[in-house]
Amino acid sequence: MNLPKVGSSSSSKGSGAINIFWIVLFGVFVVVGGVLIGQLAPSMMPVAGSTQAVQVDQLFQVMLVIGGIIFLLVEGLLVLTVILWRQRKGDESDGPPIHGHRTLELVWTIVPAITVLMLTLYAYTVWNNTRAVMPNEQQVGALGQRFAWTFTYDAGLDDLPPSVDVSTLPDAEMQAKLTGGERVEFQSPQLHTWVGQQVNVLMHTDDVNHAFWIPGMRIKQDLLAGLVTNIRFNPIVPGVYRIVCAELCGGGHGDMAGKVTDNGDLVGAWLIVHANEEDYLNEFYYPEIMSILYPPTDPVELGREVIQDYPCSGCHTLHDLGWTGVTGPALDGIGARTQRVAATGSADMADYIHNSIRNPSAYVVPGYNNVMLQFNPNEGQPNYMPDSDLEAIVAYLLTQTQ
Amino acid sequence: MATIAQPLPGTRIEQPKPGLQIGKYFRWSVDHKIIGVQYLALAFTFFIVGGTLAMGIRWELLTPATDLMASGTAYNQLFTMHGTIMIFLWIIPALAGFGNYLVPLMLGAKDMAFPWLNALAFWMIPPAGILLILGYFAGQAEAGWTAYPPLSILYSPGNGQTMWAVAIHLLGLSSILGGINFIVTIRNMRPEGMGWFDMPLFVWAVLATSIIIVLATPFLAGALTLLILDRVAGTSFFNPANGGSVLLWQNVFWFYSHPAVYIMVVPAFGMLSEMLSIHSRKPIFGYRAIALSSLAIALLGFLVWAHHMFTSLTPALRVPFMITSMIIAVPTGIKIFSWIATTWGGRIRLNSAMLFSLGFLSMFVIGGISGVMVAAIPFDIHVHDTYFVVSHFHFVLYGGTVLAIYGGIYHWFPKITGYMLNERLGKWHFWLTWVPFFFTFFPMHMAGMLGMPRRVAVYAPEFQALNQVISISAFVLGLSTFILIYNIVWSLWKRKVVAGPNPWRALTLEWNTSSPPPAFNFYGDPVPFRDPYGYGTKEAWDYLKEQAQELGPSYPANQPPEKAHPVALAPAAGD
Structure with a gap:
């Protein structure tokens, strides 16, 4: 009877080769390999633009080293077990009847437990550090809408450019507001700040949930319908960083991210980190304030400026401004679509555009869904758009005939 | 010499073959074996549907702009259906199929505790699946498989979103009924002499899974009921404009859906324990630790749900969920x-089932490592809702569960049909799955970390190269599935290589009967071997030898059959 050997743990193959030398060599390979894998961490992340990013990247690198060690340990053992313990030709025997090994099992319970405990403590420390509040933070409002971002800044009497003489402002209402100690607001699709300044983004949404994500800053926070949420970050590297929506919000979800046009212009949501406060004031803050204090008198020019403060770019294509959204009909050539005037029963082209903004659901262009925001004329209503802005936007869009 | 009633294993038969009786799989039946195959076949059909949708997703993502899909909304519908079908109509029912087929057999039982309930649970799935797919004609659901309000209540105008919720509701009920059935079966129908710690580990895994199902799925049902009411009856549970809360949905949904991740992976753990021990010819290492770690994972799974909400939850509440999520790594590591x-020191048979099992280990560990990474709050805040997470859960659910299911198909197909699958094709299938799998899902980590969110049809142009690598690998991965289909169809069509009762010489009870097993499974009361993993002992060798004498020989024909008359021993159907 050709009964194969049973329970022969003293097999000459394999087990004899496992001695302390090979175990140490394998251990060195795994640890050195893990450390080397960890060196790849910086190449897997975007530029670290904030103090938060630096700490998160360090945490990632530590986890990548540990992960690399575990990866090489497991994959290495798998390769070795297949090479060493594969059935040899003609060997019909079973392996040795080993059911466990208490010390070994304790080791692979306790070592991972201690590792994740240390990791938890480290991650907790990093998380606390990334949330530290600094004095004199810059507060910016962020409104997420389907499908664009709008950032709101404000200015009081003390914040105005030194060249401005409040007593000579053309807009009497604005003048009264400022001298009365109130602050005036202005909007931008971009978030501007400068190196070393902590930013506190206060966010809300009027429609669905969104998530405010700046990959370069390693920060993300959901916008939750019905709640105001916030997140802070401290930029340290000047430059431009894409702002992305990371929570599914509908068909134009991907269009909420900042874009670059073919000729290199930034469109939509971007974070601009200026080198210092002076640059921030001169390149962004003061010019924006000047444009609301002294609005252009030409309605077309004014319209071209104010339309960019509203969340239109995520859904509409308009080459004059570099917009590429596809959720709604293209605004390119809208001024020449005279057949729509008759189709909607509008008095004229201006009336048609006017109605399309004030009451977009009244007429939906065939092939598109009724998803456009309704812009209302009264302050306090959602999606407030004053008549003055609307008239300017209509005037501007009428010039878009190509 | 006795007449040989069964064809010799390993031989090529030229005489007329027995019929397959495919018709019985399309009818109501209370036989757990038929129901098991029904689950598996239906789930696999939906796997093909869900996989085709995945191919559409990858085709769309070849370029940074929308091209295949008419709009972002159409793309959202595509991945919503992909996720929903893969989770609720492929992985969960496929694992329920293995459970149905194997648990009574492994316990030496004649059937499940409640056979009629078992059939009812299965027959809820086809109408749910049809309802889900018919949603295409009524404005398909477009809010992702997570269906976060307000998007899913106020901004999803089609009836498809409601149909989606009703379908999931139905599938949840089916799950609960199945879970109760498993718990009662495992509690009550173990054979004499089989204590809790003598059960095969797959049975332990199904028990742990069933406990999760029964405790967690009612929460999904509650959340879906409120969602449906918000959509059709004008209530405002999740509508903040009228006093509802969007976080309520997230909390309740994830209170089910995180444990559901374990519903989708713990049975695969169980299958792996069986396959690794049998094909290494060595007892499972640390039986109790594996059995109890399944229960530990089931319990801990209820305490980690809010790690899916690290970017929406109140910051102070995030820390406890980081701690519990990290702890899950310990039982998984064990x-x-x-x-x-288990494999170390064995005599590893490197067949298709074993290749897929080792493939599971090699890929699942990556999902485990990235799982610990996303449990760390500061890192998760960066990669939350990005392709990093997409990569993580595909490493767990495809690199883990699907590879285990593939292995399980190669392992138990001989038992279910009585014929072997082709090994050469099986190995092609493995390599053409394992390698493209890695190149499909590993680069997604990079895309996510560099700044690509999930669920977008348009993305920044700098991610195009990565996405093209991913898409092309995905196409190869998709095509490789057809090798398995061809293998199954070819084996059933030709029926050339007879398996015999126990081709793997395994000690668990499902192999202690003919393949396929007769009605009511066994010839008389089977006697379980004292240890389901007692390989490497003289007793095991004798037990298997005696089994072969009783039931006839198996593939590969090690020795000629001395006695082969299992048919005479079989009770008539309905006996």
Whole structure:
């Protein structure tokens, strides 16, 4: 009877080769390999633009080293077990009847437990550090809408450019507001700040949930319908960083991210980190304030400026401004679509555009869904758009005939 | 010499073959074996549907702009259906199929505790699946498989979103009924002499899973009921404009859906324990640790749900969920190391089932590592809702569960049909799955970390190269599935290589009967071997030898059959 050997743990193959030398060599390979894998961490992340990013990247690198060690340990053992313990030709025997090994099992319970405990403590420390509040933070409002971002800044009497003489402002209402100690607001699709300044983004949404994500800053926070949420970050590297929506919000979800046009212009949501406060004031803050204090008198020019403060770019294509959204009909050539005037029963082209903004659901262009925001004329209503802005936007869009 | 009633194993038969009786699989039946196959076949059909949708997703993502899909909304519908079908109509029912087929057999039982309930649970799935797919004609659901309000209540105008919720509701009920049935079966129908710690580990895994199902799925049902009411009856549970809360949905949904991740992976752990031990010819290493770690994972799974909400939850509440999520790594690590120790020192048969099992270990560990990474709050805040997370859960659910299901198909197909699958094709299938799998899902980590969110049809142009690598690998991965289909169809069509009762010489009870097993499974009361993993002992060798004498020989024909008359021993159907 050709009964194969049973329970022969003293097999000459394999087990004899496992001695302390090979175990140490394998251990060195795994640890050195893990450390080397960890060196790849910086190449897997975007530029670290904030103090938060630096700490998160360090945490990632530590986890990548540990992960690399575990990866090489497991994959290495798998390769070795297949090479060493594969059935040899003609060997019909079973392996040795080993059911466990208490010390070994304790080791692979306790070592991972201690590792994740240390990791938890480290991650907790990093998380606390990334949330530290600094004095004199810059507060910016962020409104997420389907499908664009709008950032709101404000200015009081003390914040105005030194060249401005409040007593000579053309807009009497604005003048009264400022001298009365109130602050005036202005909007931008971009978030501007400068190196070393902590930013506190206060966010809300009027429609669905969104998530405010700046990959370069390693920060993300959901916008939750019905709640105001916030997140802070401290930029340290000047430059431009894409702002992305990371929570599914509908068909134009991907269009909420900042874009670059073919000729290199930034469109939509971007974070601009200026080198210092002076640059921030001169390149962004003061010019924006000047444009609301002294609005252009030409309605077309004014319209071209104010339309960019509203969340239109995520859904509409308009080459004059570099917009590429596809959720709604293209605004390119809208001024020449005279057949729509008759189709909607509008008095004229201006009336048609006017109605399309004030009451977009009244007429939906065939092939598109009724998803456009309704812009209302009264302050306090959602999606407030004053008549003055609307008239300017209509005037501007009428010039878009190509 | 006695007449040989069964064809010799390993031989090529030229005489007329027995019929397959495919018709019985399309009818109501209370036989757990038929129901098991029904689950598996239906789930696999939906796997093909869900996989085709995945191909559409990858085709769309070849370029940074929308091209295949008419709009972002159409793309959202595509991945919503992909996720929903893969989770609720492929993985969960496929694992329920293995459970149905194997648990009574492994316990030496004639059937499940409640056969009629078992059939009812299965027959809820086809109408749910049809309802889900018919949603295409009524404005398909477009809010992702997570269906976060207000998007899913106020901004999803089609009736498809409601149909989606009703379908999931139905599938949840089916799950609960199945879960109760498993718990009662495992509690009550173990054979004499089989204590809790003598059960095969797959049975332990199904028990742990069923406990999760029964405790967690009612929460999904509650959340879906409120969602449906918000959509059709004008209530405002999740509508903040009228006093509802969007976080309520997230909390309740994830209170089910995180445990559901374990519903989708713990049975695969169980299958792996069986396959690794049998094909290494060595007892499972640390039986109790593996059995109890399944229960530990089931319990801990209820305490980690809010790690899906690290970017929406109140900051102070995030820390406890980081701690519990990190702890899950410990029982999972115990399993992985125990499995490697099981193969270490064995006599590894590197067949298709074993290749897929080792493939599981090699890929699942990556999902485990990235899982610990996303449990760390500061890192998760960066990668939350990005392709990093997409990569993580595909490493767990495809690199883990699907590879285990593939292995399980190669392992138990001989038992279910009585014929072997082709090994050469099986190996092609493995390599053309394992390699493209890695190149499909690993680069997604990079895309996510560099700044690509998930669920977008348009993305920044700098991610195009990565996405093209991913898409092309995905196409190869998709095509490789057809090798398995061809293998199954070819084996059933030709029916050339007879399996015999126990081709793997395994000690668990499902192999202690003919293949396929007769009605009511066994010839008389089967006597379980004292240890389901007692390989390497003289007793096991004798037990298997005696089994072969009783039931006839198996593939590969090690020795000629001395006595082969299992048909005479079989009770008539309905006996």
